[in-house]
Amino acid sequence: MDPRCQLTRCAACCDEEGGLEAIRAGGGSGKRERETGYTALHYACHFGLVDLVTALLNSDGKVDLNGQTKDLILSGAVVQSGGQTPLHLATRAGEADVVRLLLTHNADSTLVDYDGFTAMELAQLGRKERVFALLQHLKPEAPEAPDGLEALEALEALKQKDRLAKEASKLRAAKQLEVPDHLRQSYTLPKIWTLEECNFVLNALKDAVSKRESGWTTDRHAAYATTDVPCSEVAEIDAWVRESLSKRVFSKLSARHGWPYSENEGHFAHSQGLYFRDLFFVKYSVDGQAGLSLHRDGSIVSFNILLNKATDFEGGGTYVEADDRAYQIEQGDCFVHSGKLRHGGQPITKGERFILVAFVDLDVWLVENLSEKLTAWNGACSERNTSTASQTDYTDFGSVKPDIVVHQAATWSD
Numbered sequence: 001m002d003p004r005c006q007l008t009r010c011a012a013c014c015d016e017e018g019g020l021e022a023i024r025a026g027g028g029s030g031k032r033e034r035e036t037g038y039t040a041l042h043y044a045c046h047f048g049l050v051d052l053v054t055a056l057l058n059s060d061g062k063v064d065l066n067g068q069t070k071d072l073i074l075s076g077a078v079v080q081s082g083g084q085t086p087l088h089l090a091t092r093a094g095e096a097d098v099v100r101l102l103l104t105h106n107a108d109s110t111l112v113d114y115d116g117f118t119a120m121e122l123a124q125l126g127r128k129e130r131v132f133a134l135l136q137h138l139k140p141e142a143p144e145a146p147d148g149l150e151a152l153e154a155l156e157a158l159k160q161k162d163r164l165a166k167e168a169s170k171l172r173a174a175k176q177l178e179v180p181d182h183l184r185q186s187y188t189l190p191k192i193w194t195l196e197e198c199n200f201v202l203n204a205l206k207d208a209v210s211k212r213e214s215g216w217t218t219d220r221h222a223a224y225a226t227t228d229v230p231c232s233e234v235a236e237i238d239a240w241v242r243e244s245l246s247k248r249v250f251s252k253l254s255a256r257h258g259w260p261y262s263e264n265e266g267h268f269a270h271s272q273g274l275y276f277r278d279l280f281f282v283k284y285s286v287d288g289q290a291g292l293s294l295h296r297d298g299s300i301v302s303f304n305i306l307l308n309k310a311t312d313f314e315g316g317g318t319y320v321e322a323d324d325r326a327y328q329i330e331q332g333d334c335f336v337h338s339g340k341l342r343h344g345g346q347p348i349t350k351g352e353r354f355i356l357v358a359f360v361d362l363d364v365w366l367v368e369n370l371s372e373k374l375t376a377w378n379g380a381c382s383e384r385n386t387s388t389a390s391q392t393d394y395t396d397f398g399s400v401k402p403d404i405v406v407h408q409a410a411t412w413s414d
């Protein structure tokens with residue numbers, strides 16, 4: 001593994017020795033997690049890993065001393081507001097030695113998190129006396145603070161601010177779950193892989209699983225576990241699968257949703273702005289895991305490809321709650337849906353069903369740069385949705401490929 005990734009992973013697991021080893025192996029300051037915004041320094045500060053914090057601050061890796069995290073959202077609620085700097089996290093945890101280190105390296109104590117709190121305000125709210133004293137006295141340029149932790153009036157004001165911030169965070173969480181108009185409809189991309197390609201992938205998968213001591217895993221996704229194997233662990237086909245999906249599926253997603261795509265860079269998923277947040281094979285069987293209950297994925301778009309014959313099993317498919325319908329596809333077809341739409345794996349009642357599942361996200365830079373384009377696209381879709389009964393005719397959107405099947409919004413009758 002890339003020592004930079006290893007460093008952040010070790011820090012996230014509170015493995016200080018592993019983190020130090022990763023720095024010695026050339027891990028620099030580690031890699032920033034895309035979904036959370038956390039760096040190795042954030043984790044090390046949160047866990048109070050003084051030696052690792054010291055090594056990171058003294059490393060050649062140009063550590064981001066004031067990097068800020070994103071909102072952490074679970075089950076539709078913000079469980080930790082974003083904007084946390086390493087100093088905020090060390091303060092919350094009451095890690096005075098770490099706070100002292102950060103301040104001596106000139107961490108910015110005036111930065112506020114998404115709730116509007118400085119580290120010193122968090123220290124007061126959380127009654128972290130040693131940290132509060134450090135923040136108040138070690139940094140002469142720190143903003144004016146009440147005389148002591150017990151300044152009741154100021155504390156009450158902070159508590160009121162905290163209550164308001166929690167209300168605001170609920171709105172942010174709700175906003176995160178909104179599905180943009182252009183992603184409301186699920187659809188199928190037919191024949192992404194030929195039958196021969198499906199068999200090639202499936203055989204390699206089964207071969208790899210037979211050689212794994214642990215076989216299929218069931219604990220990779222904490223809340224809604226599937227019986228799965230990461231694509232990266234099927235070494236024989238991993239590169240082919242990624243390149244194939246990048247060229248055949250990403251290009252179509254980009255055309256459908258107005259996201260940029262470069263043919264020349266088709267094999268570099270990252271450079272298109274689309275990337276795999278997760279890519280894994282799932283097995284459903286009547287004897288084991290037959291289906292998966294309703295949930296949302298953490299992705300912007302998810303898709304799955306059926307690897308075996310549809311006649312190998314009965315039941316199955318992807319159930320989409322908004323449509324009250326289970327979508328079934330043929331071998332080699334690719335079913336695409338918004339990760340934010342609640343969906344589940346319709347249980348099978350006979351046989352075995354093998355699928356490849358992809359969680360796809362957009363790079364932040366792309367989302368930011370695309371806001372105007374997406375707004376225009378949303379507007380076009382909304383206009384169309386109110387003026388036509390059928391959702392299937394998208395042919396006058398120049399960028400939409402004709403081989404995309406758009407499912408009818410459900411008027412569930414069969």
Ligand SMILES: [Fe+2]
Pocket residue numbers: 295296297302343
């Ligand atoms: Fe899912």
